[in-house]
Amino acid sequence: MQRYERFRGAAVDLGIPRDEVDKFAHQLRFAIWAGPSGAGDRVVGQFGGLPRLPVGVAWPGDPLPFIGSVDCAALPRADGLDLPEDGSLLFFLHHEEDMEEHPTTEFSRVLHVPAGTETEVAPPPPGHDTRTSFHEEVPFLLPEHALAAWVRPVLPEWIVDRDADSEADSVKRLYDELKHVDGLCALVEDLWPDQDRSCTLRLGGYGRGIGGQDDPWTQMAFDDLDGRGTAREELFRLLPEEAHRLTRDWVPLAQFPTASEFYHGCFLIGPDDLAARRFDRMRSFTMFTE
Known part of the structure; x- marks a missing residue:
């Protein structure tokens, strides 16, 4: 938690009240961003190509296209x-099939291969070297590139945009209490400047809205409330608060093109399941950009 302490100390030194600093810091998250590696970068994984699977383990699914992998020991914390x-x-992830069901794990997988496991590069599955989609000519295999990674601070969109009008009432109250939000945001940028690098894979942080559709948390909130038989007027009244709660209950494990x-792919997992390495409980929300 050194980054949080660094932020809190710097904010208090600016004269911002500690209780306001703590409220803002509670919204601040740190994510791992990964993109194409360059000269001198430490390689932490790969995007695309062929996966290294444990010896004797079949290609997941029927099969599922491989998105990428990361070496957890090489990642920055x-x-x-x-x-x-x-x-x-x-x-x-098979993005087109996954798009039809929310949430699902039938067309998505996250595998944790423990250190010391004997692995081998999996050959392309027979008959799956051409297309994954009936509507687009999309290759089964993504072009491979090595990944480098760095840590980025991430704030919710209502802080970034300075607009909480469409958020839950609890968020609106919090936003009204952040009297120094401009200075706190500027401090985050000063402490962790943008590296201006292409990002392919995001681990952690907040979910991004893609295209014109709702983010995964809003979709989950709607499905949960609707599944309880909530009346429509009551459903839309409760929706913002329920979606805000779910942003705490579900972490974006991975987001990627x-x-x-x-x-666009988005894998979510509960913090307790992440800590316990229960990756079979991951939920996938594939988003359509148009």
Whole structure:
């Protein structure tokens, strides 16, 4: 939690009341961003290509396209993001099939391969070397590139945009209490300047809205309330508060583009399940950009 303490100390030194600093810091998250590696970068994983699977383990699914993998021991540590300290995480997703069901794990997988496991590069599955989609000519395999990673601070959109009008009442009250929000945001930027690098894979942070559709938390909140038989007028009244609660209950484990320019992947997991390495409880929300 060194980054949080660094932020709190610097904010208090600016004369901002500690209780306001703490409220703002509670909204601040740190995420691992990964993108194409360059000269001198430490390679922490790969995007695309072929996965290294444990010897004797079949390609997941029927099969599922491989998105990428990260070496957990090589990743920088992000405060508050309880990723495994070693081993590898492998991500698989069939974006078009996954788009039809929310949430689902049938068309997505996260595999944690413990350190010391004997692995081998999996050959392309027979008959799956051409297309994954009926509507687009999308290759099954993504072009491979090595990944480097860095840690980025991430704030919720209502703080970034300075607009809480459409948020839950609890968020509106909190926003009214942040009298120094401009200075606190500026401090975050000063402490952790933007590296201006291309990001392919995001681990942790907040979920991003893609295209014109609702974010995964709003979709989950709607489904949960609707599943309880909540009347429509009451449902839409409760929706913002329920969605805000779910942002605490579900962490974006991975967010990434797919082989299609129209689809974007988002894997969510509960903090307790992440800490216990229960990756089978991950939920996938594929988003359509148009």
